[in-house]
Amino acid sequence: MKQQVMTEPGKIIFKDVPIIEPKVGEVLIKIQRIGVCGSDIHVNHGKHPYTSYPVTQGHEVSGVIEHCGFGVTDCAVGDLVTIQPQVVCGICYPCTHGAYHICDDLKVMGFQTTGMASEFFTCDADRVLKLPDDMTPDEGAMVEPVAVACHALSRSIDPKGKKIVVMGAGPIGNLVGQAAKGLGAESVLITDLSDFRLGLAKEVGLDHTVNPSRQDLGDAIVKAFGSDKADLILECVGVQSTMEAAITNARKGTDIIVVGVFGDRPLVDLGLVQDHEIRLIGTAMYQTCDYMQAIELIEKGSIQLEPLMTDHFAFEDYEKAYAYLDEAKDRAMKVFIDLD
Numbered sequence: 001m002k003q004q005v006m007t008e009p010g011k012i013i014f015k016d017v018p019i020i021e022p023k024v025g026e027v028l029i030k031i032q033r034i035g036v037c038g039s040d041i042h043v044n045h046g047k048h049p050y051t052s053y054p055v056t057q058g059h060e061v062s063g064v065i066e067h068c069g070f071g072v073t074d075c076a077v078g079d080l081v082t083i084q085p086q087v088v089c090g091i092c093y094p095c096t097h098g099a100y101h102i103c104d105d106l107k108v109m110g111f112q113t114t115g116m117a118s119e120f121f122t123c124d125a126d127r128v129l130k131l132p133d134d135m136t137p138d139e140g141a142m143v144e145p146v147a148v149a150c151h152a153l154s155r156s157i158d159p160k161g162k163k164i165v166v167m168g169a170g171p172i173g174n175l176v177g178q179a180a181k182g183l184g185a186e187s188v189l190i191t192d193l194s195d196f197r198l199g200l201a202k203e204v205g206l207d208h209t210v211n212p213s214r215q216d217l218g219d220a221i222v223k224a225f226g227s228d229k230a231d232l233i234l235e236c237v238g239v240q241s242t243m244e245a246a247i248t249n250a251r252k253g254t255d256i257i258v259v260g261v262f263g264d265r266p267l268v269d270l271g272l273v274q275d276h277e278i279r280l281i282g283t284a285m286y287q288t289c290d291y292m293q294a295i296e297l298i299e300k301g302s303i304q305l306e307p308l309m310t311d312h313f314a315f316e317d318y319e320k321a322y323a324y325l326d327e328a329k330d331r332a333m334k335v336f337i338d339l340d
């Protein structure tokens with residue numbers, strides 16, 4: 001079978017490797033769809049802080065179970081599934097205290113260990129989640145980013161009835177906004193420099209859109225939410241300017257959830273964080289419960305995925321997908337690699 005390998009930033013080859021037959025408790029999955037995400041783009045640019053090369057990418061996938069090893073009971077041949085890409089140690093402090101998703105020795109498939117960008121993938125059945133019968137492979141490959149959004153929203157106050165600012169209307173920001181609404185947020189204001197992305201945010205039902213290149217964010221927040229401003233801000237870009245804007249515009253005593261992956265180290269005003277009693281809260285990955293919540297929100301129709309699915313590339317065109325993402329930055333949202 002063919003397996004994608006990024007040998008150095010920006011360079012992808014395809015290796016011919018044997019299919020690994022599933023052992024006890026494992027399943028063999030025929031991969032159908034792979035989503036390309038912002039973290040993958042960081043790897044493609046050599047800017048992901050925790051990835052070395054060569055690496056086989058792919059962590060947002062859907063596929064069909066081809067073969068089950070002995071003892072597998074939760075899924076069966078023919079099931080459409082997605083895979084949770086974490087490999088954890090099970091013995092460190094986070095693992096033994098309910099936070100295995102931030103295991104001290106965490107290895108994420110596609111970053112620190114082999115990802116799923118191959119025709120077939122073999123893994124432990126307990127990493128696999130069966131998807132509802134009416135879910136499409138495209139939707140299945142987007143459960144992972146929705147789980148990122150659900151986990152981020154679990155890190156602070158209950159979004160129900162709250163006014164929320166989301167910085168960044170890329171795929172993760174958009175999904176964070178939609179998940180917040182799905183969980184009962186009263187109103188979501190989302191920002192981006194791309195009017196295309198803001199248009200999509202409107203299309204999926206987010207309440208207020210702001211382009212900070214034309215509008216003052218502080219004024220826009222007051223106009224949308226009143227002088228009490230937002231109850232919660234989620235930074236979903238991962239650059240200095242948006243982090244700084246989040247800190248500057250946060251209501252005193254509120255939380256900022258740091259969702260974006262920072263390629264460069266930001267210089268921000270921690271003086272304001274101190275003086276305004278702002279809490280900066282990190283969020284990373286997700287747990288199985290976040291996947292379950294993601295699947296539920298998608299099933300209920302609380303999250304519209306279709307408008308975000310902008311592009312498809314064939315498996316052998318992986319490099320072209322990245323070139324396109326670099327060049328079409330503000331027109332592209334979710335780019336898929338198709339293997340079926």
Ligand SMILES: [Zn+2]
Nearest residue numbers: 037038039060
């Ligand atoms: Zn991702």
Ligand SMILES: [Zn+2]
Nearest residue numbers: 089092095103
């Ligand atoms: Zn651990």
